[in-house]
Amino acid sequence: MTSRHIPCRAVLFDCDGVLVDSTGPAEDAWRQWAIEHGLDPEVVLDGMHGVRSQDTVAKYLPEDQRAAGNARIEEIEVSGAEGTVPIAGIPALLAGLPENWAVVTSATLPLLRARLAAAGLPLPSVVVTAELVGAGKPDPEGYLLAARRLGVPIGECVVVEDSAAGIQAGLAAGAGHVLGVGKEEHLDLAHSAVPDLTGVSWDGAGLRVG
Known part of the structure; x- marks a missing residue:
């Protein structure tokens, strides 16, 4: 070649x-986060690749819940990074x-x-x-x-x-x-x-x- x-x-x-x-750890994290927030995991997963977590969170949570939502997805993703x-x-x-x-x-x-x-x-x-x-x-x-x-x-x-x-x-x-x-x-x-x-x-x- x-x-x-x-x-x-x-x-x-x-x-x-x-x-x-x-991909696996990230999707597992966002799936857990979506379920915890009463959201459809597949809808959330469809738009989370390649963008900042805070931008994804802002699409689904009201402004007064975003800081906590950002902190939660960060916690889940960091703890699951071993995969x-x-x-x-x-x-x-x-x-x-x-x-x-x-x-x-x-x-x-x-x-x-x-x-x-x-x-x-x-x-x-x-x-x-x-x-x-x-x-x-x-x-x-x-x-x-x-x-x-x-x-x-x-x-x-x-x-x-x-x-x-x-x-x-x-x-x-x-x-x-x-x-x-x-x-x-x-x-x-x-x-x-x-x-x-x-x-x-x-x-x-x-x-x-x-």
Whole structure:
């Protein structure tokens, strides 16, 4: 198979679905949360991927109950993070990267730490979590902030995403390339896509996709 080169100076990763597979633990957590709040779990699950927990909570709870609702889903998700595993190919890719990568996630910092630890993955020096942005994905704020903190123009960054909201955020930010991960139809929105990160590596001047 012929490999291709995606030039960049930095790589900005989403977490869930890109670095780690947390689908089972996350859906179990939201299912429990929905039942506790008298909501249809399947309706809640349908819209929770790729967006901040606080934005999901705000869709279903009145304003005076949102703080407690946010605290509760955080508690359930962090306590259930042990079922999280790395996405295929990501340990090798991260091991080969210099200090030029960041994580931009809709999760909170405690949840990000818990999931990366459960998957045995490192926490980079630059992370942008839900607490640090005024608007979550598909707003580009998180990716723009990560690029600034790395000191690299966003046009020289590759964004790696799996959700429609995340891909839209990367495109809106003006990333040089948005690489989709997975097999969902919305990955057609990205510049290119791979089923997982097996065979993706750093070649010194960008990503090499095998």
